[in-house]
Amino acid sequence: MQFLVRSEQKTHMNATPASDLLRSEHRLVETELDQLLHAVKHPTVDIVSDLRQALSAVQSLLQPHFEKEERVVYSYVRSQLPELLSKLDEQHEYARALEGHLVELLAAIQVAPDERQRAELVRFATELYDVIQHHIVDEEDQLLRLADSMLSQEEQTALAVKMKDVEASSCSTGKGGCARVPNEAPIES
Ligand SMILES: [Fe+2]
Numbered sequence: 344m345q346f347l348v349r350s351e352q353k354t355h356m357n358a359t360p361a362s363d364l365l366r367s368e369h370r371l372v373e374t375e376l377d378q379l380l381h382a383v384k385h386p387t388v389d390i391v392s393d394l395r396q397a398l399s400a401v402q403s404l405l406q407p408h409f410e411k412e413e414r415v416v417y418s419y420v421r422s423q424l425p426e427l428l429s430k431l432d433e434q435h436e437y438a439r440a441l442e443g444h445l446v447e448l449l450a451a452i453q454v455a456p457d458e459r460q461r462a463e464l465v466r467f468a469t470e471l472y473d474v475i476q477h478h479i480v481d482e483e484d485q486l487l488r489l490a491d492s493m494l495s496q497e498e499q500t501a502l503a504v505k506m507k508d509v510e511a512s513s514c515s516t517g518k519g520g521c522a523r524v525p526n527e528a529p530i531e532s
């Protein structure tokens with residue numbers, strides 16, 4: 344019902360391509376996060392390999408996503424929403440730190456995790472899942488909702504173009520991963 348109300352409201356609003364691009368990427372990140380959580384909630388004998396694969400998929404989406412947000416949308420609205428942006432910055436920082444801990448831990452495991460390593464894998468992966476899910480809710484309920492009301496259609500369009508440019512330059516330089524949004528229109532020059 345909530346979805347129907349939101350969809351109906353949106354038909355009366357301006358187009359919001361920058362916000363929509365970030366929302367679409369959130370849905371992709373959530374799918375990969377579910378795999379990460381599944382790997383620790385239903386561990387197989389190959390939990391390390393499962394987690395390496397799931398974490399790599401999360402990172403390949405999250406790194407370019409964070410970069411687009413920070414370099415384009417966050418910087419554009421930061422002066423108007425300083426407190427919110429400082430909270431979102433901290434969440435990005437914490438998610439990156441947890442990612443780093445998981446990467447280090449996985450790299451340190453040679454064959455199979457001992458009990459302490461297994462407990463830490465579960466703790467860090469679960470915490471990473473929770474932090475990112477919480478962050479996505481904060482962005483969608485606060486940042487993107489405010490952006491939808493504050494920014495003009497032209498501003499939204501310009502920000503969406505800039506984010507695609509940031510992604511294209513990250514992909515071409517091999518820096519970070521390259522997020523893919525299904526059915527995304529090709530970049531026009
Ligand atoms: Fe974010």
Ligand SMILES: [Fe+2]
Pocket residue numbers: 365369408412479482
């Ligand atoms: Fe986001």
